[in-house]
Amino acid sequence: MATSPAPPRPKPSLLTTLFSRPLPLYLSAFLLRLVLLLYGLWQDANSPLKYTDIDYLVFTDAARFVSRGESPYARETYRYTPILAWLLLPTTWTAGAQWGPLAAKVINTAWFSFGKVLFAAADLVAGWLIERVLVMGTDFPSVSQPQEKEKQNEKERAGGSGNGTTTGTRMDPSRARAFAAIWLLNPMVATISTRGSSEGLLGVLVMALLWAVLSRRITLAGLLLGFSVHFKIYPFIYAPAIVWWMDQERLSGVRGGGGQKKTFFQKITSFLTLPRLNLAITSLTTFLFLNLLMYALYGHTFLQETYLHHVTRIDHRHNFSPYNTQLYLSSASASVPSSSSGLKIESLAFLPQLLLSTILIPLCLAKKDLPTSLLAQTFAFVTFNKVCTSQYFLWYMVFLPLYLPRSSFLRGKRMGVAALGLWVLGQGLWLQQAFELEFLGRSTFLPGLWMASLGFFVMNCWILGVIVGDGGR
């Protein structure tokens, strides 16, 4: 930062008017999705190459089974909670007989698109929650207020746009909206949800969870946590971070017994605060209740498809994960009973992944900077996962607007551009190899795809290291 010149005072431009009031930003985010949605409908109706994601057809087929009173798991490859199929029941509705053929077609298409509208709306709500969280600040709203004021004044003196001076604290709404736009106006996010991928729902759930935690709505946070884990498993990694963050001081503003040495037992009892117990009980109850309900309704298939499938799946098909080539190799030799091998690294793959995302990162970062901790945990979870596709990137992307304002990537512009460039390049190299394999039929598994996935992995580790460093400041 010291090397780069002081940023000039911005003139009122199109960008500042976009963020100065809520309407222009949310309207343009809405219009972006509307245009993509309508374009998608046009492409689906006129081209054999479909805009709509295959997964959306899986969801809507499952919803159709549900509407006929059957199990959503009657649709092969439906590996989600039945709630998703229930939510999409309107996609199975059709126009009544009173409508003409043209009107009926329009109505049917509109109902069929209901899920995409729902996912896109979830995007917008997630964006709004990002803005709320940024404005709310992440720490001690009561305690640090004077300090905050001072900082704001300082910032205004510096020219109003000085990035990096606010550390984990409140942000003025227009600046918050500018960062929320990273999510709201992100073409990748808008495309994924209008193509009918359900990741947008996860975005809103996770952001609502963070918002509830930061605004001390613990019961709501427990409900959301239990629900999200039921919905997509991976949000369980947020539980340790939230619990660790929720210390006595933070929740009541009271400093408990500072300075005094505590016995081990006292430490345990003072750790088990009422809010922590509340969170644990509400989230576990929600999770168990939903699973028992689904088990009662759909039996073992529910468990098999939603959860156990992830334990038994082979993940042999090419994807971004560094383990992919190894998994292909070992799954094929495992099907030959005679071959024996020693220690399989893939059977230990969960160790670095879970150590980082559920223990080490939350332990070091959660109390300092909860949103950055959640980002780093998600990033570690996705990077070290045994399977990794570009939809998973959305899981951490939702936290970026909360982290970037204080990041090295924005402070050092060159570093930021380098990181973004490497992230895109890493994927590009991999995609090029994958294209040669998938469409040209060249055997690029080795060394091409393997090296590309390892390169992408190493690059992601570097980014994660920087995020961790930022979170600890």
Added chain:
Amino acid sequence: MRERITFIQKQGDSIEPTTLKIKGGDAEKDGAEEGSDVENDMDVDEADLNGPEIQAAREDRLTIAIDELPTDLQALLGTAHELHIRYVSSQPYEAITPLLARLPPGFHLFYTPAREADATSPALCLALNKVFGNVQCENPQESFATLPRDRFSHSAAYQYYQQSVDFSPFIEYAKERLCSSSKDQSCASRADRLAEASTLDISYDAISHAVKLTATWPYQKQEVHATSRPQTRTEVGVLNSDRPGHVEPHELAISGLLTVLGQDKKPSATMFAFASRHRDAESSFSAEFLEPTGLHPTLKLNLKSSKPPTEDAHCSPHAYFTLPKTIFADRHQLSDDLFLASKNLTGLRYISQPVDLEAPEYVEKRWGSSLLLELSPPEHEKSESWTAQVPLHLRYLSPAEGGYTDIEVPYPAVFWACTAEEGTKFPNNPFEKVNLGYDGLFGPRTVFWHFEPRPATDNSLINTIKVPVLDTNKAEWVSGGTGLAVLLGFAWIVWKLFGVLSKSGYQNQPAQAAEAAKIKKKQ
């Protein structure tokens, strides 16, 4: 035991009855042994028929009552309500009326167990492996595909298909167990000739209590020759298709000469007409994969004619595939009308269930899948050549040296399916063939007009795809390299986390600052 040997010529190619020389038979019993090279002179029933060299197809059909079979085969057939094994050569052959029923090349098996428990028993698979050598099956339930029985009652319960089956074990088995003695040279040489057959059917059903073994050889130059075997009624026909005026348009007419060896002194002329389920569309097709094949190859069917074979009935063209487990069709992809239309397809009419859309080939237990596609021909008055494209997907195959593995994909059977008139009776056809896999998917009054498969490149009805796989020659470093990369990445992040801890602990900075301030105040 009964045997029927038929030589079939094309329309207009008939032979003179006097050119057929018949030895043996009641009238000439005494002279039958003369000049015969048969060593077993106890066989007084020996008789033979010799004729000129003609251009013809040949069909041999042996009907064996179940109690005439070796005991192990009897036991095996006891587990079946019906069992049909159909082998079709991958060599292209010209089929002539009335031997027109076509199937994709390979080894097809249709099976209905006698009892529920037979479906899970390995007995059938063990027997198949004994007779045919390398059939990849464990038990019907696991290895076979289930056929839709609710649709039309006449289809079998299970289907199995394998593209390449070596027939030499079967020929050896037949010589050893079905020929009456090791010295029976004519029986042995006939068994050897099975290796050149274009089709071979072994059919059994519990109702007729008999096994029918039918082999056909392609239309080619061959000598008319037949020998009867002891305790076997042998009937020899030299026939040709005919088109006399008084036959209905939906019927086929056959005329020619029939002789029962050892009974008839001279051939008797015959003529008969019948409705046939399988007809010749008098057109052809070829199949080839679009390059590059990648992991989602498209099979292109080139069809010679777009005009239905008959104007009296509703007809639509279909393609029936038996795909090995290395390659499959995604029924969800084949459900969008716009997509189908862009490939000149009307719709997916049937696909065997289940087809796993994700599993690699090396964990898939089932042999593969069968599917029936309705094709959509161009709607022009004039007949023209046209194409249809079938999108398929490859499974991941086991890693191999060099990074590529060849897989073989058989041609489909392509035909016009037309509805026959009410009251048409097919079973009167002496060359009737049912249980072909696709016939059970249509109504009982459907006529199949077959396109003749013509090879696109080599002289084979099999297409080969080079599938990219992981190259085991380069796999040496994968395990270590992956482990090292993960370890380094993990260590780097742990190092950064350690840096955070050692610099500022895990507590919130402002909190610590406030704490420090408090302590200062106290002092």
